[in-house]
Amino acid sequence: MxxxxxxxxxxLTTIAVLLCRGQYTVRLLSFAGVVMQLIxxxxxxxxxxxxxxxxxxxxxxxxYRHTWFTALNIDYHVGVDGISVAxxxxxxxxxxxxxxxxxxxxxxxxxxxVLLLILSAGAFGFFISLDLFTLFFFLEVSVIPKFxxxxxxxxxxxEYSAMKLALMLMAGSALVFLGLVIxxxxxxxxxxDMMAFAQSHPAAAVQRLVFPLLFTGFGIFTALFPFHTWVxxxxxxxxxxxxxxxxxxxxxxxxxxxxxxxxxxxxxAAEEYSPYIITLAAIAIxxxxxxxxxxxxxKYINAYSSISHCGFILLGIGMGTRTAITGAVxxxxxxxxMTALFFATIGMIYDRTHTRMVEKLGGLLKMMPFxxxxxxxxxxCSLGLPGLSGFVAEITVFxxxxxxxxxxxxxxxxxxxASIVITAVYILRATGQVIMGPVKxxxxxxxxxxxxxxxxxxxxxxxxxFAIGVAPFWLNDLINK
Amino acid sequence: xxxxIMVPLRQELMVTLILFLLLFIKxxxxxxxxxxxxxxxxILLLANLxxxxxxxxxxxxxxxxxxxxxxIVLEKNILNLGTLIVSLLAYDWLKxxxxxxxxxxxxxxxxxxxxxxxxxxxxxxxxxxxxxSTIPLTALSGFDLEKKQSSEAALKFIxxxxxxxxxxxxxxxxxxxxxxxxxxxxxxxxLDGSAFxxxxxxxxxxxxxxKISVVPFHLWTADVYEGSPVAVTAYLxxxxxxxxxxxxxxxxxxxxxxxxxxxxxxxxxxxxxxMLTGNLFALRQNNLKRLLAFSSITQSGxxxxxxxxxSRAGDASVIYxxxxxxFSNLGAFGVVSLISAQTGRENIDDYxxxxxxxxxxxxxMAISLFxxxxxxPTAGFFGKFFLLMAGAGRGNYVFIGIAALNxxxxxxxxxxxxxxxxxxxxxxxxxxxxxxxxxxIAFGLCVAGILVTGVMGWVYDYIYSLSIGF
Numbered sequence: 001m002x003x004x005x006x007x008x009x010x011x012l013t014t015i016a017v018l019l020c021r022g023q024y025t026v027r028l029l030s031f032a033g034v035v036m037q038l039i040x041x042x043x044x045x046x047x048x049x050x051x052x053x054x055x056x057x058x059x060x061x062x063x064y065r066h067t068w069f070t071a072l073n074i075d076y077h078v079g080v081d082g083i084s085v086a087x088x089x090x091x092x093x094x095x096x097x098x099x100x101x102x103x104x105x106x107x108x109x110x111x112x113x114v115l116l117l118i119l120s121a122g123a124f125g126f127f128i129s130l131d132l133f134t135l136f137f138f139l140e141v142s143v144i145p146k147f148x149x150x151x152x153x154x155x156x157x158x159e160y161s162a163m164k165l166a167l168m169l170m171a172g173s174a175l176v177f178l179g180l181v182i183x184x185x186x187x188x189x190x191x192x193d194m195m196a197f198a199q200s201h202p203a204a205a206v207q208r209l210v211f212p213l214l215f216t217g218f219g220i221f222t223a224l225f226p227f228h229t230w231v232x233x234x235x236x237x238x239x240x241x242x243x244x245x246x247x248x249x250x251x252x253x254x255x256x257x258x259x260x261x262x263x264x265x266x267x268x269a270a271e272e273y274s275p276y277i278i279t280l281a282a283i284a285i286x287x288x289x290x291x292x293x294x295x296x297x298x299k300y301i302n303a304y305s306s307i308s309h310c311g312f313i314l315l316g317i318g319m320g321t322r323t324a325i326t327g328a329v330x331x332x333x334x335x336x337x338m339t340a341l342f343f344a345t346i347g348m349i350y351d352r353t354h355t356r357m358v359e360k361l362g363g364l365l366k367m368m369p370f371x372x373x374x375x376x377x378x379x380x381c382s383l384g385l386p387g388l389s390g391f392v393a394e395i396t397v398f399x400x401x402x403x404x405x406x407x408x409x410x411x412x413x414x415x416x417x418a419s420i421v422i423t424a425v426y427i428l429r430a431t432g433q434v435i436m437g438p439v440k441x442x443x444x445x446x447x448x449x450x451x452x453x454x455x456x457x458x459x460x461x462x463x464x465x466f467a468i469g470v471a472p473f474w475l476n477d478l479i480n481k
Numbered sequence: 482x483x484x485x486i487m488v489p490l491r492q493e494l495m496v497t498l499i500l501f502l503l504l505f506i507k508x509x510x511x512x513x514x515x516x517x518x519x520x521x522x523x524i525l526l527l528a529n530l531x532x533x534x535x536x537x538x539x540x541x542x543x544x545x546x547x548x549x550x551x552x553i554v555l556e557k558n559i560l561n562l563g564t565l566i567v568s569l570l571a572y573d574w575l576k577x578x579x580x581x582x583x584x585x586x587x588x589x590x591x592x593x594x595x596x597x598x599x600x601x602x603x604x605x606x607x608x609x610x611x612x613x614s615t616i617p618l619t620a621l622s623g624f625d626l627e628k629k630q631s632s633e634a635a636l637k638f639i640x641x642x643x644x645x646x647x648x649x650x651x652x653x654x655x656x657x658x659x660x661x662x663x664x665x666x667x668x669x670x671x672l673d674g675s676a677f678x679x680x681x682x683x684x685x686x687x688x689x690x691x692k693i694s695v696v697p698f699h700l701w702t703a704d705v706y707e708g709s710p711v712a713v714t715a716y717l718x719x720x721x722x723x724x725x726x727x728x729x730x731x732x733x734x735x736x737x738x739x740x741x742x743x744x745x746x747x748x749x750x751x752x753x754x755x756m757l758t759g760n761l762f763a764l765r766q767n768n769l770k771r772l773l774a775f776s777s778i779t780q781s782g783x784x785x786x787x788x789x790x791x792s793r794a795g796d797a798s799v800i801y802x803x804x805x806x807x808f809s810n811l812g813a814f815g816v817v818s819l820i821s822a823q824t825g826r827e828n829i830d831d832y833x834x835x836x837x838x839x840x841x842x843x844x845x846m847a848i849s850l851f852x853x854x855x856x857x858p859t860a861g862f863f864g865k866f867f868l869l870m871a872g873a874g875r876g877n878y879v880f881i882g883i884a885a886l887n888x889x890x891x892x893x894x895x896x897x898x899x900x901x902x903x904x905x906x907x908x909x910x911x912x913x914x915x916x917x918x919x920x921x922i923a924f925g926l927c928v929a930g931i932l933v934t935g936v937m938g939w940v941y942d943y944i945y946s947l948s949i950g951f
Contacts, residue, residue: 068938071945072794072867133866140857147896151904159900163893170892174885177866181873181881209878 003062003078003128006044006088009037010121014114023109027099030113034095037120041085041092045478048085052481060130060195068133073191077131082478083329087127087256090336093464094248095120098241100457101344105153105239112153115145116241123249127256132180132192135260139176139221139253143169146250149242150234161230161237168230172220176257179213182206183265198264211269214261215277221254223307224314225284235303240347243299247306248340252332255313259328262317270320275408277318282412285311289422298346298356301430302339305382308419309335315416316397319409322480324400329479331397334381334389334468341461342378345371348454349434352447358433362440368449372435374458379427381465384420389468394420396476489540489549492533492557493596499525500589507582515581519572522585523919526565533558541602545664548602552947556599556727556800563720563807564592569923570815571712573822584624587617588716595724599731604653604663607728611649611692615642618721622709634708641691641701649688655681665736672739682740686747692725695785696754699778703762706774711821714770715814718777723803730788730799734949741791741951748789749880756782756887763894767828769817772894773810776853779891780806783868786884790871793950798871801934801944802864805852808930809861812849815923816842823914834910835902842914843902845924852931854895855888860935867941 013033017026044062051061060079068076080088098116105112122142129135143166151162184190186209187202201207220227231251235243262270270277288308295301309331316328348371349364350356365372381388384395401413439445450458468475487494503522506513533554541548568588575581591614598610619642623635657663659678660671672678687698694702706714733744759778766772787798819842821827836843852861865888873881916924934940 070938070942071797072870072941074938137857137862140862144851144856148899148903151900159904162904163896163900166896167889167893170889171886174882174889177869177885178878178882181870182878184870185873185876 003044003064003080005040006037006124006128007121009033009040010117010124014117014121017110017113017117026110026113027103030099030117031096033117034092034099034120037124038092038096041089044080045085045089048080048082048478059198063130074133075131075193076134077193077195078128078134079130079195080128082481083256083259084127086329086333086475086478087252088124090252090333091120091123091127091249093460094244094336094340097340097344097457097461098244100453100460101244101347102239102241103451103453105241108152112149112239112241115149116245119145119149119245119249123245123253126253130194132183132194134192135194135257136173136176136180139257140170140173142250142253143173146234146238146242146246150238153239153242154237155239156237157233158237161233165230165234168220168227172217172227172254175213175217175220177217179210179217182210182213186210194260194264201267202265204268207266207269208272211261211266211273214265215258215270215273218254218257218261219314222251222258222313223284223310224254225280225287225307225311228284228288228307231307232300232303235306235343236297236299240343240350243343243347244340247302247343248336251306251310252336255310255317255328255332258314258317259325262320263325270318274318274320277314278409278412281311281314281318282415283311284308285315285416285419286422289419289426292426293422295426296358298349298358298361298430298434299343301358301426302342302346305423305426306335306339308423309339309382312394312397312416315412316400319401319404321400321403323403324397326476326479327393327396327398327400330389330393330468330472330475333475334393334465337461337464337468338378338381338390341374341458341465342382344454344457344461345375345378348450349375353441353444358430360440361434362437363435363444365435366439367444367447370450370455370458374462375435376431377462377465379431381469383424383427387466387469389465389472392469392472485540486542488537489542490547491535491537492529492554492561493593493600495529495532496589496593496596499529500586500593503582503586503589507586515576515578518581519575519919523565523568523572526561526568530558530561530565533561545602545666546606547597547600549600552800552949553600555944555947556724557596559800559804559807560592560595560720560724563723563811564588564716566807566811566815566923566926567712567716567720569919569926570715570811570818572917572919573819574710574712577822578624580624580626584621587621587624590614590617591621591716591721595720599724599727601728602665604656604665604668608646608649608653611725612646614721614724615646618642618713618717621713622705622717624713625710628708630708631710634705637701637708638705641705645688645691645698648684648691652681652684652686652688655684665732668736669739672737674740674743679740679743682737682744683747686744689725689729690751693722693729693781693784694778695751695781696758696778699755699758702778703771703774706777707768707770711770711814711818714774715811715818718773718814719803719807719810722777722781723807726784726799726803730796731949733788734791734796734951738951745789745791745875748785749877752782752785752789753880753883754782755779755785756884760887760890760894763891766894767830769827769829769832769898772829772898773813773817776891776894777810779887780810780853782887783865783884786872786881787868789877789880790874791951792871792874793945793948794867794871794874796948796950797941797945798864798867800948801941802868804940804944805860805864805931805934808927808934809849809852809859812845812924812927812931813853815920815927816846816849819914819916819920820911824911826911829898829901830907831911832898832901833905833907837906837910838913839911841916841924845928846902847899848928848931850895850898854892856892858936859931860933861931863935863941
């Protein structure tokens, strides 16, 4: 299968959207585009399974390589393994949801969808890249559209948040850039080929040099403590679809980058640096959870809890055992779906009530049962209720972490486990106040429930959460084969 | 015999020919319509550009004073292309200007000077070419005859140019004393890195540093850029700078190769200073021309970073970057020029809410600024990436780290402009502007260049195949 289709399709959709006129056509075209992305991702999944079942044990499948800059040994080189397929599926799910919830976006609907589609092209390209230059290219493609999305269609202190996000993410990619350049020269060979680095790792001294750069650089994308400060502002100011993309996919770009760094580029250094990673991850988990307890704004609640949840990803990667890594990938997919659903429902609530403050909301279950139910499902997934994806991912991370010998590592694991209790506190408190109880404001009584597009988005994401929660083995197999 | 001189000199001859043609029109015709003349000139410049692409053998003329090769022809083509775009963009401004013909005569005179400078094989020829371009450039920067600011810019420019020429001349004469030759092939054989030679070299370097506005010789840049007509500023910032960079890197890589260890360290220091100073000053600018002036200082710092690589990749990435820089900077200046010509407004605050009435101009501006900032998929991303990568080739990772962080700082002020255009609003936004045909073509060229030059790998590969290094 031609993997490049995953990048070409969003780009073609973008061009089509640019050329057409009328809000309605724009919406339909964008929707058709993202649905085709979803279909393409499922085709990819099926083909991937077929290949693996046929006994193909190559580390990467559907590899395509085309020389890009001969003089510098830079190739356009793509291919997928199970982890990439999982991330591609996640991206496709979130994108369909994002387009559906921004159905009635005004003003400048056309530009909105164009930017959203460019973002998805960047994300797909990132997940299929095997050449570090290609990877970096797609990583940066997905920064500036976010700036525009937040700055133009956002709310609150949108310009400030957009600027902060763009600058911090660019600082992250500057670190990644430096790491890549050092890898290019110092590791010998003058190439950016990730597979070649995976087969013969760079010398230990080079690994020690590039690992902090790459890990911190990618880490900024995934809210590595103390570089998480863009997350609350960025997420809360962004329009619903951009929040979904940011938390659901963009933060996973960082996680995926960290994972590749640990597994393929600098495994030796990763082991040496693991105490630091785990310390930072544990701080992020606990700090994020406590910070969430203090929030009154639903979007801030979800943003801070994202810091805490992405801490699990970094914890799993830092522990480095096979189970922990599997758990980290599961957490990426699970958190992506869950947080996208959360932001989608928060967006729906805000559209109707024009507030996101917990104390002003109440009794939403009575007027909008559908939205309230998806909100509760997202919440329960977040606090790790068995049967939903969050539980599966977190328990895998914890089990994997416990496998790592050493008292300090056990302590970090226990700390991370304990944070679930705090999660339960803030989720249940928010749910109780917003969904249950008496209706706070008489104006809320006349509000309508979700429209068809919002329902579709909700159902799709909930289905994803259940698919992992009830039958986690398929995802587990996908990641490990 | 004639073809032996005519063919290698064809680009210079063509430019001179156009210059004389315009002179005859000026002298001969009592009455002409500016619009027609402008169209004619642009067609001639296009012909000039096309002519440059015909293959030309390597040649050395006039006892080694003048030499040409495929790389030099390519560099001249790049300058031709830039001049054509500047000329297309200047249409709106020149249409109302009474001295349009003189503008082109001066412009072409500077271009001829640059051509001879790039082709020079002797310091004397180099100096001749440089001066041939500097003096008309001064006249050009004072070309808004009614504006006080413009004459001020011209005065500042002539004083600083004279100063830098004096430094250059002093350096050249000392170098002659130290090596006994002015020829590019003889000098390197007699360079041994003695203190006297280094002193001569530093004087030469300072002369160059003036022309490419490297800190601490950058002080004239912002004032001259702000005061000059926008078209001239655009020309100064890309063509003039690009041409000097072309000969600068050639001189460093061939003539001063024996001193590589010395100039490498100097350039790293200058590069860091230039990037930081340009960035820090750009952060607080409100006038867009001043902002672009400081940003162009920063870009000089990045180009210096590429030069420090002292490799084929260094040479190639500098030429590649200048090509991209022409597209990006001219795109940005083009928008500023059009808006300034039609409304007279040049501040960032004036651009608030521009998108509502002028989506096309806004996108051209945005794409150009993204390219200047180095955001993919624009060509600027590839240009910057390869420049810094070449700079890291000698293992100066800390230096490249500083450069990478400077890119982040630079992003802030580019995004400020984007923010004003797309996100802010003001009580009296700029209304819908008419974009005449010729500037429209120029915008098309710039945007196409920005989108294509990067992604198409063969552009870089072609330049690399021609470039020099060691």
